[in-house]
Amino acid sequence: MPSPRPRRLPRSASARPPGPVAHDVRWAGERRSALGVASLLLAALFTMDAGLGELDVARVLLWTGLACLVFVILLPPRVCVRPGLLSVRRVFRADSVRTDSLVSVQWSDGVAQRVVLRDAQGGRVEIDPAVLVRNPPMWRRLDADSRTSITHGTLRHGATALRELADRIDRETAHTVFKVSGLD
Structure with a gap:
């Protein structure tokens, strides 16, 4: 039975210095907030268009794109220090x-x-x-x-x-x- 080949680490993982990593403790909450705001905006826009009877594929794509843009703008950068x-x-x-x-x-x-x-x-x-x-x-x-x-x-x-x-x-x-x- 052949011995299993050793797993190679990705290049970026092997280049990292050893030691503990410190992450931003609020980043996950800020990411959830950005996702929540974008989701609420999308739901409000869908509800408004559905109530007016104007919801179609083009508007769904437009509102989804707008919600994605809001998410990208509100998402904070992830900072870590090692x-x-x-x-x-x-x-x-x-x-x-x-x-x-x-x-x-x-x-x-x-x-x-x-x-x-x-x-x-x-x-x-x-x-x-x-x-x-x-x-x-x-x-x-x-x-x-x-x-x-x-x-x-x-x-x-x-x-x-x-x-x-x-x-x-x-x-x-x-x-x-x-x-x-x-x-x-």
Whole structure:
């Protein structure tokens, strides 16, 4: 009897650094909300057209396409951090950056706040800082890896942005602790 051939891992799986993975804890709920809003819109449009007697194949396709578009717009990116790697998956693309070889970190403060991370290999990732604020394990992993980048001298621009982000996360954490303990 021939021995079974060993299973080869997909290339992307074997390239991943080992270690625990930290995911956004609210992503699944936000995905359900996006799906719920799109479904309610679709049901309302179908009900309206059916009530008016104008529901046909063309309108079904139109309303289904509109509901899919609303879902795609509302679906947040999926962010995960593992030792040395931060990945962001959107509907049509995925980006990743080596967090242990960061070159720059930029903070865009405004209506839509974003943190832009770039690594030595040319990777670029843009994330909402609120994702890091509400996920302490993600922030701890990113903070430890960014300190590695500073130690190795690859991080040339953005140490100030990282400090600002750390200060914001510390403020939010302290506020949450005070709120939970009733001292707020």
